Amino acid sequence: MDPDEPPTGSSLTTKQLQQNLKAVKQRERPLRLLFEIPSSQIIEQTLSRHVVYAVVVMRSGSFDSSRVSVERRYSDFSRLHQQLLEEFDEELEEVVLPRKLLTGNFNSEVISERRLALQDYLAMLFAVRSVRHSRLFSDFFTEPEQRRAHSLLRAGQFGPAMEQLQAVIQIQEKLLPWQKPTLMVASLSALAVCHRDLEDPDQAFAAAHRALPAVRRYGLKAYRAALLELLLDVGYQLGRPVAQIQEELTTLRDAERGEVSYRSLKEIVVQEFI
Structure with a gap:
């Protein structure tokens, strides 16, 4: 037998067969999110204090080395629950948000118990099904950071804005199997603007090019023209072939x-999350 050829079914050892079967099962395992x-941390302010919880989002079913976390207060969980109840009341009969406490909120044991309870709540x-496909669910993990990123962008602080956007995009990538492909358009567009203003045309081109397929598919006209304009301009700088982009525009x-719309991508982006 040629040593360079893969072994056939009849020549595989029992151990190899078991390994192959395990690999197939891992590939077929359905994706899901893990939380x-x-x-947690107690935040002291002048007239008040509160607890923030570090929420880590991971994806199972495939190798996921990226552990992205966001910080949320109990009030954020409560707001999400009320919004979901308004939309999916009957479907949430068995999902209970850990109750609000009137005393003992800053006791270490209480905080530890609440951490686990909120973790189970997210699971x-x-x-x-209707919740994990809901935009309310994805917004819980990304909207505060998106608002912060766009605020920094409007202030011309493109470096810090880019850091926030990159964290948002990592979480959105994990959410995409259950969310619409348009989920990442605003954040990728903002990232492209940041890279362009930081004079990194290669990364600006990559971010805009990544946003374009969902924009085309779902007919986001304003974004499409603006993205094509940026790709055309940056593509010229990079010496990329841009004839097809020019023709499409x-x-x-x-x-x-x-x-x-004849607004630039930057003009569109700065109006988001105001």
Whole structure:
């Protein structure tokens, strides 16, 4: 037998067969999100104090080395629960948010118990199909950071804005199997603007190019024209072939004359999350 050829079914050892079967099962294992709340912190302010919980989001079913975390207060969980009840009341009959405490909120044992209870709460929410496909669910993990990133962008603080956006995009990537592909358009567009203003055209081109397929598919006209404009301009700088981009932009404007926005991508981005 040629040593360079893979072994056939008849020549595999029992151990190799078992390894192959295990690999197949791992590939076929359905994806799901896992949530951990490994730590918490008491935040002292002038007239008040509160607890923030570090919420880690991971994806199972495939190797996921990226552990992205966000910080949320109990009030954030409570707000999410009320919003979900308004939309999915009957489907949440068995999902109970840990109750609000009137005393003992800053006791270490109480905080530890609440961490585990909130972790279980997120797992129960994810188990409800309508919830995990809801934009309310994804917004819980990303919207505060997106708002912060866009605020920094509007202030011209592109470096810090980019750091926030990269964290948002990592979480959105984990959520995408259950969310619409348009989920990442705003954050990728903002990231492209940051890279361009930081004079990194290669990364600006990559972020804009990544956002474009969902924009095309779902007919986001304003974003499409603006992304094509940025790709065309940055592509010229990089010496990339841009004839197809130019043709697509020209065709779009001819077909949608009077309807396509002529705002730049930056002008669109700065209006988000105001």
